Amino acid sequence: MTSEKELIDREDLTAVMTLDQQRSVFKNIDLMVIPLIVLLFAGIFSFHFALTVGDWDYWVDWRDRRWWPLVTPLSLIVLPSVFGYLLWTRLRLPLAGTVSIISLALAAWVSRVMNFEVFAGFPLNMVSPSTFIALGLILDCVLLLTRSFFFTGFFGAFLFALLIYPLNWPLMAPFRVPVEYNGILVTVADLMGYEYIRTAMPEYVRIIEHSTLRTFGEAVTPLTAVFAGFLGILSYFFWTWIGHVASKAVWIKRIF
């Protein structure tokens, strides 16, 4: 066994001499990179979410049965798909869905409390974020169990979009309780939107079930959920392909 002095005297200088040292270095890399990735996800995802979903998830009186369960999962599935491809093909880590959505959730809570409640003065129950972490978990677990992007898209992405409404129903149900206000039927959410003044958000700005799908009567929610599920499958395949294209890093090879 080579002594430490002999190791230091060797011509090919390297900072890592033993397996323990190597392990320690790798751990330090994890310690540095993982929090950075979480922060990066939080930043990118928050920005992306604000631009695509935005008000639909900021306010309790915007989460309707048609647009919120359709727009939200299609926007949410982007990062889990792109980074899911990267993390799985390079590291065999089924973490992109969960970690990216946890990062988003952390950033969202900080934003809602600091911006909406403390700074702007809205009650927190009116502006709390919905919960989506379960959807990321489903996507990651299906990916690990099937080890296939195809089946993950087919089953995982379908469930990802399908289950957003029942997942959030425990949070939303209290706000759908009916109230009679000045002779008009409203929900608790509608009433909060009316009472807590938002000068830049008149009532007509809310996009509540704008479409002709009202002919389906009470089946609005399951219909939208299934439609969102199918779009989720296509969306997952598309963004996974984007992840595949991005991971080639051809331009890096061209530089070097």
Place this chain on the structure above:
Amino acid sequence: MFILSRVVGEGCKIALMLMSFFVATTDAVAHGERAQQAGLRMRAVQWFDTKIEPVNVKINEEIRITGKFVPSKFWPEHMKSPADAAFLNVGVPGPTFIRLDSRVNGVPMIRSTSFELGKTYSYEMRLKARKTGRYHVHTVLSVEGTGPVIGPGAWVEVGGNEGNFENTVKTLTGDNIDLESYGMRNIVVWSTIWFGMGLAWFIYWLLKCPIIVPRFKMVAKLGDKADEMITNGDKKAAAIFLGITLFLIGFGYFWAQEKYPITTPLQTGKVHVPHRHDPGEDKVDVEVIDARYRIPGRSFELTLRVKNKTDQRVQLGNFTIANVRFINSKVLKVKPVDSHDLVASEGLRVEDGMIDANATKEIKVFAEDALWETYRLTSLIYDPDSRFAGMLFFFGDNGDRFHTEVGGPMLPVFM
């Protein structure tokens, strides 16, 4: 030379920045009323009889806003009008007040509606004080596709203890709920459960640390057989997490259905506001013969042909344009209620202004005050459409008041 010019250039930039900061801090205390284009402010909505009272309240006390408005019959064609969709709103800094009630012609305005151009509507709103402070409270008419049209405002001072604020309502299921905190427990509990689940999955993989470099090297080494890195333990963990996740979603849904069996979807749609004839309208017809703004003298000169259809003599007492009131002090005594009340108490002069009953007469009107400039109404000459609109108020011998909107092209006079 180059360095000198750079230094001078940078110095000017810094100076300009500091100057703009100084100017901004003196004026950034209301709602940017002057920011809107002058022509739009004149030709959008004519607000009048606006009362905001009381102006000193405590937390939980109410203020009442009443008045009238007329969506201008000279509404700019390039903007979507309130005849499509509009909403009676209020301009306050966020939920410093809550809106308890708002009505137009007696119809509750919790939904959007539409308003006919040129018709007079009466509105009333009740607000309840929620946050302490000093606020400029405005009426606002939000118009779809156009944006907010700001009406007159007043400063309201709110004192007291914010912790005492209450906002309870009774649901149709018979529960009395506090809207400030209702439903929060559900949100916290379920969000915490899902955070816990997500973190548990994350920690399961973090416990295998180091994970990045070793797994990267292993995947590169194994190539197509990289799936062998997934152990039976990993598969079991994934199956358990997936099972628990699906179970919790189902459980949560049915639990919520059980707890809140009666729910309705979010409500939307428009309401109809019937027009009610105002006693002050359609009694005096006015035709604009000439309208000129004399820039050096800050004087707006109107030549009007007035047809008095009433049975009493009338004279012009008030000309309101872009929420600025020019008052004929020989007819009316009006003082500003605060520093932001746009009143020129002696700003209106009328030559030979008495019009006999059932007569038609030409009169010359001068609206003169520095408010033309301070409220940037003179920037009308920079609008691509140099037309004005405003509301004239005539007063009869019997004390009755009659209003009529006027408008038309306006010419600037530069010398």
